[in-house]
Ligand code: UDP
């Protein structure tokens with residue numbers, strides 16, 4: 001191995017992608033063959049139930065630059081990605097989706113910026129093709145919200161598609177949390193970051209594994225793992241409601257003393273009860289969201305299990321070198 005050339009790992013979480021995987025692989029190989037770098041492609045099979053695993057194995061038999069990490073079941077993209085980052089051997093690591101929504105053609109530009117000394121170079125989309133109006137607006141709203149209430153700024157219109165320097169990867173590998181909102185963690189580690197702009201296409205084939213329920217949970221993870229603002233907000237809502245109720249109570253008392261009370265007061269009573277009940281339920285719900293996550297984290301379970309791990313040739317060489325030291 002010529003040490004003047006860097007080793008680039010391309011980390012790809014895959015879940016039921018047999019329709020696009022070959023096209024994706026060919027595109028990546030084609031793009032990368034024009035660059036003066038060593039290549040490793042890390043495919044993390046995230047418990048696919050279609051032909052994906054077989055396809056990866058076939059590819060690997062022909063090309064020893066491929067690393068296969070076969071997880072023991074479906075763990076979700078964020079965990080699959082983490083598994084890939086743990087195993088990637090490269091001097092820099094590119095994170096990319098298998099569905100060709102992240103154009104591999106952009107990788108040379110990411111690598112160039114990394115060579116210019118940036119630790120995290122993320123791809124920022126200028127347009128979202130093939131996505132519904134609702135998904136676009138909810139995504140937009142979510143980024144604005146997390147920017148506003150979180151203490152870190154997560155770049156908007158950015159997916160996971162990016163290049164990470166070795167020290168950025170090492171930083172990410174120290175995170176032990178179960179609920180990992182990768183986009184947030186990428187921003188959280190800091191270092192020198194830069195955006196590269198591109199236009200995003202619709203998925204080439206297969207279908208998105210995200211539905212609104214997933215997106216909602218994703219958003220909850222994003223918010224609860226980066227800010228405790230909702231807890232504070234619920235405190236203030238509670239405070240305001242209590243003050244309001246106190247003021248109203250005094251008013252009622254004076255009013256009754258001055259004018260007496262003719263009606264039974266049912267409307268005001270029911271309004272107050274409902275209002276207080278509702279506020280309390282919301283506050284308890286917010287507490288529950290955090291409590292549930294604390295519960296999950298305190299179990300300190302391993303993030304994932306690996307069914308089979310077949311390192312690429314260069315990754316195996318590096319591990320050998322490391323174990324000799
Ligand atoms: N993915 C995964 N595990 C999952 C769901 C998705 O590894 O449980 C992979 C999927 O194969 C793809 C990437 O994560 O490479 C992005 O998934 P998808 O295109 O469904 O997400 P979207 O682009 O809609 O955000």
Ligand code: MG
Pocket residue numbers: 097099101203208
């Ligand atoms: Mg996609």
